Amino acid sequence: xxxxxxxxxxxxxxxxxxxxxxxxxxxxxxxxxxxxxxxxxxxxxxxxxxxxxxxxxxxxxxxxxxxxxxxxxxxxxxxxxxxxxxxxxxxxxxxxxxxxxxxxxxxxxxxxxxxxxxxxxxxxxxxxxxxxxxxxxxxxxxxxxxxxxxxxxxxxxxxxxxxxxxxxxxxxxxxxxxxxxxxxxxxxxxxxxxxxxxxxxxxxxxxxxxxxxxxxxxxxxxxxxxxxxxxxxxxxxxxxxxxxxxxxxxxxxxxxxxxxxxxxxxxxxxxxxxxxxxxxxxxxxxxxxxxxxxxxxxxxxxxxxxxxxxxxxxxxxxxxxxxxxxxxxxxxxxxxxxxxxxxxxxxxxxxxxxxxxxxxxxxxxxxxxxxxxxxxxxxxxxxxxxxxxxxxxxxxxxxxxxxxxxxxxxxxxxxxxxxxxxxxxxxxxxxxxxxxxxxxxxxxxxxxxxxxxx
Amino acid sequence: xxxxxxxxxxxxxxxxxxxxxxxxxxxxxxxxxxxxxxxxxxxxxxxxxxxxxxxxxxxxxxxxxxxxxxxxxxxxxxxxxxxxxxxxxxxxxxxxxxxxxxxxxxxxxxxxxxxxxxxxxxxxxxxxxxxxxxxxxxxxxxxxxxxxxxxxxxxxxxxxxxxxxxxxxxxxxxxxxxxxxxxxxxxxxxxxxxxxxxxxxxxxxxxxxxxxxxxxxxxxxxxxxxxxxxxxxxxxxxxxxxxxx
Numbered sequence: 001x002x003x004x005x006x007x008x009x010x011x012x013x014x015x016x017x018x019x020x021x022x023x024x025x026x027x028x029x030x031x032x033x034x035x036x037x038x039x040x041x042x043x044x045x046x047x048x049x050x051x052x053x054x055x056x057x058x059x060x061x062x063x064x065x066x067x068x069x070x071x072x073x074x075x076x077x078x079x080x081x082x083x084x085x086x087x088x089x090x091x092x093x094x095x096x097x098x099x100x101x102x103x104x105x106x107x108x109x110x111x112x113x114x115x116x117x118x119x120x121x122x123x124x125x126x127x128x129x130x131x132x133x134x135x136x137x138x139x140x141x142x143x144x145x146x147x148x149x150x151x152x153x154x155x156x157x158x159x160x161x162x163x164x165x166x167x168x169x170x171x172x173x174x175x176x177x178x179x180x181x182x183x184x185x186x187x188x189x190x191x192x193x194x195x196x197x198x199x200x201x202x203x204x205x206x207x208x209x210x211x212x213x214x215x216x217x218x219x220x221x222x223x224x225x226x227x228x229x230x231x232x233x234x235x236x237x238x239x240x241x242x243x244x245x246x247x248x249x250x251x252x253x254x255x256x257x258x259x260x261x262x263x264x265x266x267x268x269x270x271x272x273x274x275x276x277x278x279x280x281x282x283x284x285x286x287x288x289x290x291x292x293x294x295x296x297x298x299x300x301x302x303x304x305x306x307x308x309x310x311x312x313x314x315x316x317x318x319x320x321x322x323x324x325x326x327x328x329x330x331x332x333x334x335x336x337x338x339x340x341x342x343x344x345x346x347x348x349x350x351x352x353x354x355x356x357x358x359x360x361x362x363x364x365x366x367x368x369x370x371x372x373x374x375x376x377x378x379x380x381x382x383x384x385x386x387x388x389x390x391x392x393x394x395x396x397x398x399x400x401x402x403x404x405x406x407x408x409x410x411x412x413x414x415x416x417x418x419x420x421x422x423x424x425x426x427x428x429x430x431x432x433x434x435x436x437x438x439x440x441x442x443x444x445x446x447x448x449x450x451x452x453x454x
Numbered sequence: 455x456x457x458x459x460x461x462x463x464x465x466x467x468x469x470x471x472x473x474x475x476x477x478x479x480x481x482x483x484x485x486x487x488x489x490x491x492x493x494x495x496x497x498x499x500x501x502x503x504x505x506x507x508x509x510x511x512x513x514x515x516x517x518x519x520x521x522x523x524x525x526x527x528x529x530x531x532x533x534x535x536x537x538x539x540x541x542x543x544x545x546x547x548x549x550x551x552x553x554x555x556x557x558x559x560x561x562x563x564x565x566x567x568x569x570x571x572x573x574x575x576x577x578x579x580x581x582x583x584x585x586x587x588x589x590x591x592x593x594x595x596x597x598x599x600x601x602x603x604x605x606x607x608x609x610x611x612x613x614x615x616x617x618x619x620x621x622x623x624x625x626x627x628x629x630x631x632x633x634x635x636x637x638x639x640x641x642x643x644x645x646x647x648x649x650x651x652x653x654x655x656x657x658x659x660x661x662x663x664x665x666x667x668x669x670x671x672x673x674x675x676x677x678x679x680x681x682x683x684x685x686x687x688x689x690x691x692x693x694x695x696x697x698x699x
Contacts, residue, residue: 004641005640005641005642005643005644008641008643008644009642009643009644011645012643012644015647018647019651022651026626033599033600036602037602039602040602042602043601043602043603058462153531169619191590210690274639287479305604311600313629313630313632313648314641314644314648317644317647317648317651318644339547349503349636349637349640349641350641351637352587352630352632352633352634352635352637352645352648353502353587353588353631353634353635353637354587354591354634355587355588355591355592356587356591356598356628356630358591358598359591359598359600359601360600372501372502375502375504376501376504376507377502378504379503379504379505379680380507380509384504386631388640389504392499392500392504392505392508393505393508394499395499396499396500396505396508396509396511396512397461397492397511399495399497399499399500399509399511399512400509400510400511400512400515401494401511402492402493402494402515405463405494405495409463409466409467412467429638429639429640429642430638430639430677432642432644432646433642433646433678433681433682434646434649434674434677434678434680434681435676435677435681436677437468437469437673437676437677438468439468440468440469440470442470443466443467443470444461444465444466444469444470444473444474445466445489445491446470447470447473447474448473448477448489448491449491452477453489
């Protein structure tokens with residue numbers, strides 16, 4: 001499998017498109033800045049959000065039980081899934097039992113993480129993603145490239161081509177209004193006919209047993225209103241203790257994600273409507289494992305706003321697919337190694353450690369510090385290319401020995417000065433697109449001894 | 455006040471003029487400056503690549519060289535931050551803590567510890583300031599666009615007193631230049647793309663120089679500028695502050 005550096009290099013080949021991708025996401029970051037800077041209490045909100053999440057993570061067992069108790073009392077059926085396979089099986093069992101064939105699903109990164117669509121397809125069940133961006137990438141058989149803006153890697157022309165192929169829109173008509181109307185007509189048919197609606201969960205409230213689903217398109221609501229069965233899927237970290245805590249999180253979420261004051265639809269679900277079945281699937285899938293690691297547990301505070309994606313200078317210039325996983329970006333780079341350290345060993349290195357992510361994060365996850373810690377963990381576990389290992393050990397050996405360091409430094413300067421062809425060739429990744437620094441005759445130390453030493 | 459001068463390895467080898475300017479500047483400001491002769495590297499290149507455990511010798515050597523001073527000052531925000539956050543020597547825990555607590559990047563040392571202004575510098579040029587991430591977000595040398603806090607900048611505060619200087623900010627004032635230590639070679643394509651974009655933003659302001667508190671970022675930017683055949687030059691903040699009429 002290709003690693004991030006290789007995939008990023010391929011992405012950057014099309015520089016005009018890279019610039020467009022970068023600028024599009026930077027525009028979202030700027031909208032976020034405007035919204036955040038409009039609230040004098042922004043930093044206080046972040047602190048509260050962080051504390052509430054930390055507290056909840058520390059009492060996860062009792063809050064989960066409280067949530068289950070209240071949800072059951074509301075007439076909701078609660079299921080527990082220890083991993084992706086169990087999550088998928090639970091949903092398929094419900095579908096099978098009812099003999100359902102028409103299913104709609106609103107946005108849920110958890111179902112992406114569990115590869116639910118793929119699993120159900122294998123069982124002969126078709127799921128229609130109803131978020132516009134998700135539907136576009138679903139038509140194209142692509143995963144989402146961004147957790148909030150799934151089709152952000154595509155231009156109008158690409159969407160037009162896709163809709164022409166699948167929805168028979170006019171070829172070459174790139175008008176966004178025209179294309180959106182076509183999608184709306186297509187999705188309305190799916191909503192009206194749907195027997196089962198799957199949604200994600202943005203926040204689950206322990207004290208009420210209810211949960212909140214945030215969308216900008218109202219597609220979660222249309223799906224659940226029409227269908228007789230509603231299944232909501234959540235990773236257990238979506239839990240918050242009280243309904244009043246939503247006043248912190250709902251203000252942070254949309255501002256951080258898109259710069260809106262609040263999501264267009266923040267729908268509160270508590271109990272099934274008469275004649276409807278409501279299920280909640282609570283998923284672990286490696287989360288307990290993260291909860292048990294002091295250095296990494298606070299990644300579970302994440303509310304999936306993607307502010308860290310939009311701010312990341314690496315993500316903006318390498319695209320979501322360069323992370324080869326469902327949850328890309330900086331947060332993905334610290335979550336994925338928990339699930340498969342070998343497969344995702346490259347991701348914590350896909351960062352210049354600029355620290356923008358940690359500071360933009362509305363729940364104060366120490367993302368760039370965790371990237372650093374993951375680098376140590378992965379190296380310790382041996383998930384490191386041999387050349388890099390030799391290079392680093394060699395550097396450490398030289399730099400840990402003053403006399404050897406001085407000898408090597410002088411030699412390097414000598415080589416650069418008198419035998420530049422030894423370093424100035426294109427396989428040297430520094431020299432490929434950059435000049436080497438001009439070698440001075442004297443090191444600082446040599447100058448100091450000659451001129452300043454008392 | 456006994457100050458030890460910390461000159462990171464690549465500055466020692468490739469940018470001695472930055473070390474000289476730093477030393478002269480600190481002396482001018484009244485510090486008694488010593489340069490421990492057996493210093494090498496803080497260990498950051500290895501640690502940031504996942505080999506913190508392998509760079510123990512660097513840590514030990516650092517503690518050996520920099521024990522016994524009131525302050526340690528270096529012209530590189532990134533190396534200073536690394537020492538502050540990660541220096542480790544189990545055999546000398548007290549000395550290690552003292553170093554971690556008393557190591558400063560040059561501009562913050564002048565502003566926060568010496569509490570001085572430099573009014574002697576003259577630099578009649580149009581200069582773009584590059585905010586190096588580790589200095590800015592790590593050491594808190596200036597406010598950042600992500601946070602909703604009062605605006606300030608220690609490097610700007612010092613540069614604003616330089617006679618004749620025309621300081622201009624690029625768009626995306628605190629975007630990373632893409633150096634990132636070994637990121638610059640292991641993610642070469644991305645690193646260079648980030649650097650090219652940063653340069654374009656400074657070019658739009660028609661600057662003659664790009665300055666900053668970190669020679670490493672400047673080395674990366676300089677490498678791209680030279681390859682492009684650009685007229686824009688890079689210069690470390692110490693070199694500007696050390697100028698005289």
